[in-house]
Amino acid sequence: MNDIIIKAGHLSKRFHVRKKEKTFLRTIKSLLRANYDSDELYVLKDISFEIKRGDKVAIIGKNGCGKTTLLRILAGIYDLTSGALCVNGNPVSFLKSSAGTYSELTITDNIYLFGAIYGLERDFLRNKIDKILDTAELTRLAFCPLKELSSGQAVRFAFSIFSLVESDFLMFDESLVSLDAGFAEKSKVYFENLFRSEKTVLMASHNAHFLNDYCKTALWIDDGRIRMHGKINEVIGAYDRSFQNS
């Protein structure tokens, strides 16, 4: 079995951003001149790294530094603009708690839809539905539309289902944002089990304490480039110091 699960070489990702507000005349002009009236924005610039199977890696960096874009590329959602990427596995990624839910439908309906997106069958979920609702503390709201939940409850709902997903390669993006202390305590068991397992885990978050507890190494992305890659406490220490210096 290949020991390296992710190998990225000189990976870059470019987006096009509009220079000016879009108007009818500007659109016509840009079409006539075959000039798309936009600037190139490199969100990731020439980054190279390797991740070993079984590693627990934190991805840290300021807002907009490219963490989510990197996770989307690794998941296969975005294509890279240039460089090479080899992912030896099928990562299951928890990038946004509202992905795979319809706010107008009931919580019960959404359990089946959200579960399906992450590979869970209806029969399996039917047997687990009480457990999911109980874990998410939403038993009394089972037939309420999802839109009536607070943002914290919505994350609890999604996380309670996602925690049933069996995969040896998982990715999380800001998964514990807007969770209350009580549920964070509940999810601790899940992350502790992940930490002790052989699974490969990538987590992007701003919560240094959380990452420190459940990751062994860290990748610090700054302005689309890798600023530091190493042991978690060293990278987080350097990351924290960067704010004190600035």
Next chain:
Amino acid sequence: MNSKIFPFKLIIRISKLFSKKNRNILRELTRSEFKLTDHNSILGISWSFINPSLTLLVMYFIFKGRFGQKFYAYPLYLLIGIITVNFFISATSASIKVFSSNRDIVLNTTSPRELLILSQLFVHTYKFIIELVICLVLSLFYGIFSPIFILLLLPLLLSYLFLIASFGFLLSTVYCFARDIEYIWVLTSRLLFFVTPVFYKLNYTSPSFRNAIYWGNPITPFLTSFYEIIMNSGSFRLSNYLYALLLGFIFFVFGYFIFLVIENSTVERA
């Protein structure tokens, strides 16, 4: 995507599309879309039948004097035309915004994006099949029902789904680049009832108009085949039927090709 290896990619992609996991996603998406269609509505699914019934009544009273006296079972003829064109319009219109309204799924999950279009298509297909059954019952009532011809209905329906799916791929892709397509499609949809033989027969029109709407409007071969199968009047043309089957397949390959070629740019603009 390299166009030389496109056929192989297409086959791999389609085989993955119907994996166990993706079939489950498609089932749940279709179920959810179906529930959302008539969400918070008192009459629920009845609206899907009220609309064609009212159109049928209006068209029957307007056109029965001009066209209705010339052939047998005119109400059935009208109904087949209305439901076939309505199905095309409603399924394609529902697909237009599918990527932008499901942006969270498109940008945060690895589910194939085609499933979103197919789920919309299947919701409307379900309703279309019920309407077709009503047409078959009417055909029985008029004494023009033929069980042998009915066997030809399934391949035709499948090919029609291919045609609609191809428009779904194209429209939803274009919508991510230019929202104008939504307005253009609303206008086009209104014209479809007039440039498709819904309330008139093709042979009542001038040769140039007939050629234009037969070769220029992809719905026409399908609709004429539906007429010939459901209203077994001895006028079934195999060439027209085979042309419809081929057309659905060609459109599907073309629409899916365009979708796959610019899928990544589409996703980023969803």
